[in-house]
Amino acid sequence: MSVILRSKVMYQLPVKTAEGEFALGYSERGLCSLRFPGTGAVPASATRPPERVLRWHASATEALLKTLSGQPARVMPPFDLESGTAFQRQVWAELQKLSIGQTLTYGAIARVLGKPGASRAVGTACGRNPIPVLVPCHRVLAANNKLGGFSGGIEWKRALLGRENVSVAPR
DNA sequence: CCCTAGCGGTGCT
């Protein structure tokens, strides 16, 4: 009777910011995706989302604006991260423990998970994070204070960290 | 700086 549900995006709603329009996706369980500006138009919902989703979106909007400005989010919507593998969800859970300006390395997360050789796999899992910014994969750096990668575009990572006053090694 | 070997999880054949 237990079934692994793919987190289906049922509603997509926009968030207008100074940096452009983000697209937030919601399943029946909560926020399940965040797309950066310029990654495709936000499709208009055929039907008006239920109140519950609108409340989630209000929380997510505030949290996103706060995080983009380098301030702690006061509220968060529920996250639906069930689409991930067990390993990915463990990594994403570690990301959620990081507050503004707090960073870890890929290797450190691997060690925390008891898999010290899995730093590269941690990087891949970060890259699959469906809710960047709010699940702060941008706070994971490579060894020696280097920037590492970012699926949403390395300039976004640099900007997000800069807003949080995190200094990163040049090159 | 560069290059290389080794690494683990994932997804596609």
Place this chain on the structure above:
DNA sequence: AGCACCGCTAGGG
């Protein structure tokens, strides 16, 4: 089952 792909890392030149 095999294999290529990766947001990595440590070590060496």
